[in-house]
């Protein structure tokens with residue numbers, strides 16, 4: 001199995017540059033350090049690595065030519081959407097060519113009769129819903145990054161979002177894919193008619209994090225907008241009461257469309273930002289709960305939820321009176337990440353899954369672990385599915401901050417696994433969590449997964465050094481990443497005064 005770093009083999013850079021320019025034109029091939037620095041990281045800003053080239057294809061044929069060129073010179077290539085991955089998926093760990101999809105951003109067809117849309121990979125998630133809205137349809141997977149993240153990136157990461165609880169993640173909404181494999185061949189996987197006979201290759205490709213090849217066209221399912229929606233906000237003085245409400249609602253057989261939890265530090269960040277909604281700043285937690293469906297019966301469902309909220313000592317309950325109020329509550333939740341800038345110089349967003357019943361215990365443990373490392377924690381997460389997003393608040397100027405943050409993140413993930421959880425609910429493994437894969441998978445499991453990768457990507461050119469542990473039993477990152485990020489931080493500190 002070929003997992004060796006590809007870039008170490010070297011390649012004639014000027015010759016490759018000339019070929020890329022002949023495919024795309026000079027304007028669409030970036031190669032100077034000043035241009036490339038923009039693409040050295042994604043949402044995982046703790047690690048960086050410059051690519052050798054960044055290119056901007058406009059169609060499948062150009063993607064094929066670039067991928068064939070990469071194959072000819074044995075150069076790694078990394079697809080990139082909006083670069084919002086929080087697991088380092090779009091970081092070109094081994095250099096090579098980054099294919100950026102902002103020029104493949106067209107919605108090719110919306111077929112209301114068959115409830116589907118055919119889109120290019122660079123289409124922004126929210127734009128699908130905006131385009132289908134006039135006929136009352138929408139695209140259900142709604143990551144908090146939906147204003148910028150792309151459908152290509154969502155497919156690669158199998159993105160979720162607040163409404164995953166009822167509607168499922170990206171894989172439940174993808175019907176067919178056009179893909180370019182690392183040998184430059186184009187394949188159509190799945191059918192717009194629904195379930196295909198044979199192996200579920202669409203299912204395998206969704207969530208493969210760019211390691212199987214490149215998605216160049218996606219057929220997604222559209223849903224009819226539910227006629228009735230109720231959105232509630234419950235304010236608590238105790239995290240335990242809030243978590244008991246989460247379990248209580250599910251135990252009563254109600255499946256809300258969304259059940260989100262926001263903790264005290266996050267409330268303070270939101271309330272200090274432009275998304276303030278008047279949540280009491282001394283509250284320990286709030287739950288944002290949404291139910292949707294037919295108008296008949298929705299009031300009764302809401303009453304059942306309100307009962308559980310009251311039983312668990314909520315100090316205040318708000319029900320959005322109209323769409324404007326509802327949107328304001330969601331804006332606060334979805335922009336919480338940006339709001340952390342109000343209370344911390346830097347933050348690191350984690351992603352782990354635990355059984356819902358362990359919520360009170362794990363939230364306490366996360367807080368204790370943070371304190372032990374001298375770091376503040378915040379939490380904003382999809383409580384209904386037990387998908388945690390512990391946020392580590394830190395200051396990169398503090399000596400040893402990066403190492404401290406990574407050590408704490410490792411301990412938190414380990415605890416998630418120990419209580420019966422998983423490494424990722426939606427952000428993927430990427431570069432961030434590859435060394436933790438051995439915590440949940442045996443050697444045999446990892447080997448089987450790598451064999452599947454080998455079928456699609458035999459020379460390991462597509463997004464190499466991702467997902468699988470590189471140095472077993474040790475938390476070290478590839479040498480090139482460590483060197484590169486240390487140099488970069490020094491350079492940044494000189495350029496930008498943090």
Ligand SMILES: Cc1cc2nc3c(=O)[nH]c(=O)nc-3n(C[C@H](O)[C@H](O)[C@H](O)COP(=O)(O)OP(=O)(O)OC[C@H]3O[C@@H](n4cnc5c(N)ncnc54)[C@H](O)[C@@H]3O)c2cc1C
Nearest residue numbers: 081082083084085089143144150152153156160210215426
């Ligand atoms: C503020 C914020 C909030 C977020 N909230 C959520 C959330 O609620 N739910 C959630 O799931 N995620 C969330 N994320 C993470 C991130 O937005 C998702 O993982 C998203 O799917 C990434 O899309 P992107 O277009 O930015 O892809 P990128 O970050 O550019 O790439 C992500 C991965 O996809 C691969 N890729 C990109 N395009 C293609 C393609 N055409 N073919 C094959 N592979 C490709 C890349 O190689 C990489 O491995 C959040 C991120 C931020 C910054």
